[in-house]
Amino acid sequence: MNRYTILVYTENFIGILNRITIIFTRRGININALTASESRLDGIHKITIEVTVTPEQIEHLVKQIEKVVDVIKAYYFMDDEVVYQEIALYKIPIASLDPSLEKVIRQFNAHIIAAEKEFVVLEFTGHKEDTQALLEILKPFDLLEFSRSGRVAIAKPRFSVQEFLNNQT
Amino acid sequence: MVRGADIVVKSLIAENSEYIFGYPGGAIMPVYDALYDYSDKIKHVLTRHEQGAIHAAQGYARVSGKVGVVLATSGPGATNLITGLADAQIDSTPLVCITGQVAAHLLGSDAFQETDVVGLSMPGTKWNIQVRRVEDIAPAIAKAFHIAKTGRPGPVLVDITKNAQIEFGEFNYVPCLNVRSYRPYQPINQDAVTAAAALIDTAERPYVLYGQGVVLAHAENELKAFLDKTGIPAACTLLGSGALPESHPNYVGKLGMHGNYAPNLLTNKCDVLIAVGMRFDDRVTGDLQRYAKQAKVIHLELDPSEIDKNVKCTVPILGDCKKSLSLLTEAVSQKSHETWLERFRELEGQEKEAVVSNDLHGTHGGLHMGEVIHLVNKFKEEDAILVTDVGQHQMIAWRYFDFKTTRTQVTSGGLGTMGFALPAALGAQLNDYKKQVICVVGDGGIQMTIQELGTIMQTKAPVKVVLLNNNYLGMVRQWQQLFFDKRYSFTELDNPDFIKIAEAYSFKARKVTEREDLEAAVAEMLVQEGPYFLEVVVEKEDNVFPMIATGCSVEEVRLS
Numbered sequence: 001m002n003r004y005t006i007l008v009y010t011e012n013f014i015g016i017l018n019r020i021t022i023i024f025t026r027r028g029i030n031i032n033a034l035t036a037s038e039s040r041l042d043g044i045h046k047i048t049i050e051v052t053v054t055p056e057q058i059e060h061l062v063k064q065i066e067k068v069v070d071v072i073k074a075y076y077f078m079d080d081e082v083v084y085q086e087i088a089l090y091k092i093p094i095a096s097l098d099p100s101l102e103k104v105i106r107q108f109n110a111h112i113i114a115a116e117k118e119f120v121v122l123e124f125t126g127h128k129e130d131t132q133a134l135l136e137i138l139k140p141f142d143l144l145e146f147s148r149s150g151r152v153a154i155a156k157p158r159f160s161v162q163e164f165l166n167n168q169t
Numbered sequence: 170m171v172r173g174a175d176i177v178v179k180s181l182i183a184e185n186s187e188y189i190f191g192y193p194g195g196a197i198m199p200v201y202d203a204l205y206d207y208s209d210k211i212k213h214v215l216t217r218h219e220q221g222a223i224h225a226a227q228g229y230a231r232v233s234g235k236v237g238v239v240l241a242t243s244g245p246g247a248t249n250l251i252t253g254l255a256d257a258q259i260d261s262t263p264l265v266c267i268t269g270q271v272a273a274h275l276l277g278s279d280a281f282q283e284t285d286v287v288g289l290s291m292p293g294t295k296w297n298i299q300v301r302r303v304e305d306i307a308p309a310i311a312k313a314f315h316i317a318k319t320g321r322p323g324p325v326l327v328d329i330t331k332n333a334q335i336e337f338g339e340f341n342y343v344p345c346l347n348v349r350s351y352r353p354y355q356p357i358n359q360d361a362v363t364a365a366a367a368l369i370d371t372a373e374r375p376y377v378l379y380g381q382g383v384v385l386a387h388a389e390n391e392l393k394a395f396l397d398k399t400g401i402p403a404a405c406t407l408l409g410s411g412a413l414p415e416s417h418p419n420y421v422g423k424l425g426m427h428g429n430y431a432p433n434l435l436t437n438k439c440d441v442l443i444a445v446g447m448r449f450d451d452r453v454t455g456d457l458q459r460y461a462k463q464a465k466v467i468h469l470e471l472d473p474s475e476i477d478k479n480v481k482c483t484v485p486i487l488g489d490c491k492k493s494l495s496l497l498t499e500a501v502s503q504k505s506h507e508t509w510l511e512r513f514r515e516l517e518g519q520e521k522e523a524v525v526s527n528d529l530h531g532t533h534g535g536l537h538m539g540e541v542i543h544l545v546n547k548f549k550e551e552d553a554i555l556v557t558d559v560g561q562h563q564m565i566a567w568r569y570f571d572f573k574t575t576r577t578q579v580t581s582g583g584l585g586t587m588g589f590a591l592p593a594a595l596g597a598q599l600n601d602y603k604k605q606v607i608c609v610v611g612d613g614g615i616q617m618t619i620q621e622l623g624t625i626m627q628t629k630a631p632v633k634v635v636l637l638n639n640n641y642l643g644m645v646r647q648w649q650q651l652f653f654d655k656r657y658s659f660t661e662l663d664n665p666d667f668i669k670i671a672e673a674y675s676f677k678a679r680k681v682t683e684r685e686d687l688e689a690a691v692a693e694m695l696v697q698e699g700p701y702f703l704e705v706v707v708e709k710e711d712n713v714f715p716m717i718a719t720g721c722s723v724e725e726v727r728l729s
Contacts, residue, residue, distance in 0.1 A: 010350070011349075011350050014299070015287055015288075015291065015297075018288065018291060019291055022291060022292055026292065059477065060474075060477075060478065063473055063474035063476075063478075064474055066473070066474070067472070067473070067474045069295065069296040069316055069348065069350065069351045070296075070350050070351075071350060072349070072350040165349060
């Protein structure tokens with residue numbers, strides 16, 4: 001099993017996300033993380049899916065995704081073929097603030113992005129392993145809440161969805 | 170300005186749809202109201218259940234090659250289509266289904282007969298859409314037709330809210346010719362053709378497997394030309410039957426669980442396997458770990474997701490097989506494979522002796538299903554269409570029916586939908602009243618959609634129904650006998666008087682229990698002008714052989 005990033009370029013069509021996720025559901029494959037947003041190209045959405053599967057499964061999944069009528073193109077990459085990041089937010093009670101926490105914040109280069117009467121919110125961006133490490137450290141500080149995004153990714157190999165669309169016959 | 174409902178009907182007419190198979194209800198009533206004014210331009214067939222409507226549309230689409238059109242209301246009307254959608258999806262049948270939906274402002278409110286049809290039908294459609302505004306109706310229908318019929322065909326669903334049907338808009342139909350995210354046809358890679366030709370030219374025991382892809386691509390002549398030139402033996406899948414006349418010298422039989430002996434057995438003896446428009450279904454391959462491992466595989470296939478899905482191939486040739494077959498025929502050398510073909514013929518002899526003669530020429534005991542099909546062959550017209558349901562009768566009819574021309578078989582292959590045959594036969598018959606449509610069905614399956622006898626009565630479609638009655642869910646019983654210690658758990662049926670039912674629906678009907686009456690009855694049925702219902706009481710505990718049991722290899726095909 002390998003960890004893969006699938007990049008899917010789609011039309012902005014209601015239900016497209018469901019059409020893609022049921023491909024995984026039907027095969028009993030868990031999606032580790034998923035993010036969807038607009039892409040660089042007007043009207044084209046980009047869905048980033050992180051999944052841990054076998055090489056045969058990833059081939060099969062990506063072909064099934066490309067078969068969806070409103071999918072323009074789908075690609076898959078190994079971790080070393082993409083640059084990726086995940087953002088994490090940590091909610092910590094004011095009462096837990098002490099010098100040792102300051103050390104952690106400095107060490108991780110995390111940011112306090114909100115301060116309320118009862119709590120502060122820390123923001124830290126990195127790979128899952130990094131945000132997870134910070135999470136483990138913060139747990140003893142009575143961490144109130146934690147939230148981590150799916151990965152956003154840029155592929156290292158060159159490909160162009162625009163070119164693909166231009167070549168349409 | 171016209172109503173949205175008129176736009177629906179005008180769009181269907183613009184797509185040259187001949188028939189709508191449907192059933193009215195609240196959320197689709199504006200379209201039904203509009204239909205009232207267009208009965209001279211498009212015919213509506215009122216089935217007795219929405220499942221009947223969609224299976225009829227499938228039958229129509231399969232024999233005509235055109236898009237089958239279905240109309241149903243929201244909620245239960247739409248959910249009753251689901252089986253047919255799944256069936257059409259797995260068997261690549263082009264359909265456009267239009268469902269009514271509650272008014273847009275009621276969506277998500279659990280309104281009367283509201284259900285999430287787009288969500289429910291998503292896994293069973295090639296594409297679907299909900300239309301909430303009148304101006305979106307015609308473009309959605311145009312796109313639906315384009316997607317349904319191009320590339321690998323499939324079912325498409327357009328869900329139209331009631332407000333969009335009632336609102337007024339302009340009608341200006343622009344057929345859809347291109348969807349930018351959708352590439353139905355892949356360009357053929359000439360290098361792959363060259364590589365495949367080299368493999369074929371040096372092969373000692375090449376073997377062609379063809380499926381419904383040949384029919385869908387209208388590539389029957391190209392297949393024949395390829396086989397004529399190369400002399401390669403060819404076997405068909407269930408849905409590929411008819412793509413090549415069975416009298417063709419290279420035709421060696423049928424593949425799969427209940428196919429012929431030689432075609433299955435010798436799959437593991439060929440050195441180059443050429444798969445054309447087929448998808449290596451598990452019913453064809455048996456245990457994949459022991460399937461054609463010795464062979465180099467060439468796969469001619471339209472759908473990229475089928476390549477390497479079940480069987481890893483050496484040379485994939487993506488694209489329309491009508492084109493790829495002709496390119497391949499040009500690239501290969503003229504050859505013959507008489508010795509190799511002879512091996513098929515020898516094994517065919519063994520199958521004849523062990524299975525076929527008894528199946529077709531019973532002398533004592535109960536009637537065999539095969540005897541009925543054998544007599545049907547004797548009296549049927551050359552281009553008669555066989556429509557079957559699912560189970561023992563389906564396999565027997567497929568095995569013994571004499572397929573002479575293309576698009577002469579309609580059956581539920583991938584999904585195995587009991588209840589498919591009767592409505593599908595109606596649809597097949599409506600495409601051409603003059604063609605002989607023979608609907609072979611079991612006593613289990615017919616009772617799943619028996620109400621469609623009413624639609625046959627109303628349309629006066631001259632369907633010939635052949636009910637092979639063994640008072641069992643025969644195929645399940647066969648499995649119980651072979652694999653579950655003869656524990657016949659809930660497979661025996663107390664059946665009604667089918668003749669009375671058929672007569673109540675104005676069919677001319679006849680029941681045969683004795684061997685000596687069978688021939689005259691079949692003959693009578695096939696000269697009858699109108700619909701005819703022939704019930705044949707057959708042996709209760711007959712089995713279908715050859716058989717490849719689940720989990721077994723094609724090599725383990727058994728004759729008894």
